[in-house]
Amino acid sequence: MSVTRTAVPRRLLMCRPAHYEVSYSINPWMHPEKPVDTGLAMLQWERLRRLYESLGHTVEVIDPLPGQPDMVFAANGATVVDGKVLGARFRHVERTAEGPAYLAWFARQGYREILWPEYINEGEGDYLLVGRRILAGTGFRTDPRSHQEAQEFFGLPVTSLTLVDPHYYHLDTALAVLSDTEIMYCPAAFTPGSRAVLREMFPDAILASEEDAAVFGLNAFSDGLNVFLPEVAEGLIAELSARGFNPIGVDLTELLKAGGSVKCCTLELRS
Numbered sequence: 001m002s003v004t005r006t007a008v009p010r011r012l013l014m015c016r017p018a019h020y021e022v023s024y025s026i027n028p029w030m031h032p033e034k035p036v037d038t039g040l041a042m043l044q045w046e047r048l049r050r051l052y053e054s055l056g057h058t059v060e061v062i063d064p065l066p067g068q069p070d071m072v073f074a075a076n077g078a079t080v081v082d083g084k085v086l087g088a089r090f091r092h093v094e095r096t097a098e099g100p101a102y103l104a105w106f107a108r109q110g111y112r113e114i115l116w117p118e119y120i121n122e123g124e125g126d127y128l129l130v131g132r133r134i135l136a137g138t139g140f141r142t143d144p145r146s147h148q149e150a151q152e153f154f155g156l157p158v159t160s161l162t163l164v165d166p167h168y169y170h171l172d173t174a175l176a177v178l179s180d181t182e183i184m185y186c187p188a189a190f191t192p193g194s195r196a197v198l199r200e201m202f203p204d205a206i207l208a209s210e211e212d213a214a215v216f217g218l219n220a221f222s223d224g225l226n227v228f229l230p231e232v233a234e235g236l237i238a239e240l241s242a243r244g245f246n247p248i249g250v251d252l253t254e255l256l257k258a259g260g261s262v263k264c265c266t267l268e269l270r271s
């Protein structure tokens with residue numbers, strides 16, 4: 001059976017890594033003693049942005065705040081569905097200033113339904129929309145009580161998934177949405193119960209090897225046809241091609257030093 005896949009143009013929010021550096025460590029990938037090349041990070045980021053635009057996507061850009069070196073990871077800035085904006089409230093004090101900065105951007109853009117959340121949540125780092133359902137991560141960053149808050153706010157079913165490996169501290173490091181019905185994920189990143197839930201909901205999902213997960217192969221963005229992911233995730237790239245997707249390898253090695261890649265840099269603006 002062959003599937004015809006089509007790319008749906010998206011509106012994306014990104015944040016230039018102008019103040020990017022690794023000056024603290026809030027996940028196991030971050031080593032402040034190792035040098036980071038901010039110029040190279042800018043170049044790699046700029047290439048990703050142009051790649052999105054060349055394939056028909058619209059990229060909006062928010063200005064990064066000085067002193068917020070992680071503010072390149074726009075996915076963490078909010079969750080936007082049906083024009084409703086659930087603000088992000090960060091777990092670590094190093095990033096707390098980002099939450100209000102993103103919400104101010106949404107307010108300036110004219111978004112009306114904006115919620116400053118009661119509970120900690122790190123935006124699309126832990127909230128991923130699959131069709132009309134939300135998969136929600138917890139275990140390291142997002143408070144599980146936020147999942148109920150998100151369900152009430154969006155009026156969409158939210159499924160809680162618990163992460164167990166600190167290397168995969170956000171859901172979007174362990175699971176990627178490919179289409180309205182398809183995902184890929186790394187089972188080892190989840191509790192046995194969450195693994196069983198994923199098997200139940202997505203019996204045909206692509207399962208990532210730990211090797212591909214470790215190069216952030218699951219930190220991918222899909223427009224329904226093109227799947228943007230780290231170019232070194234060879235197993236996933238082969239499997240995506242076999243299933244009729246068009247995988248596009250991206251080099252974001254400088255950003256990996258902060259524990260982020262393609263999806264982390266990309267927040268989807270759903271109207």
Ligand code: ARG
Pocket residue numbers: 026027030070073075076095124125170172173258259260261263264265
């Ligand atoms: N250094 C950042 C942090 O630990 C990386 C965030 C990556 N973003 C993501 N959506 N997974 O918070």
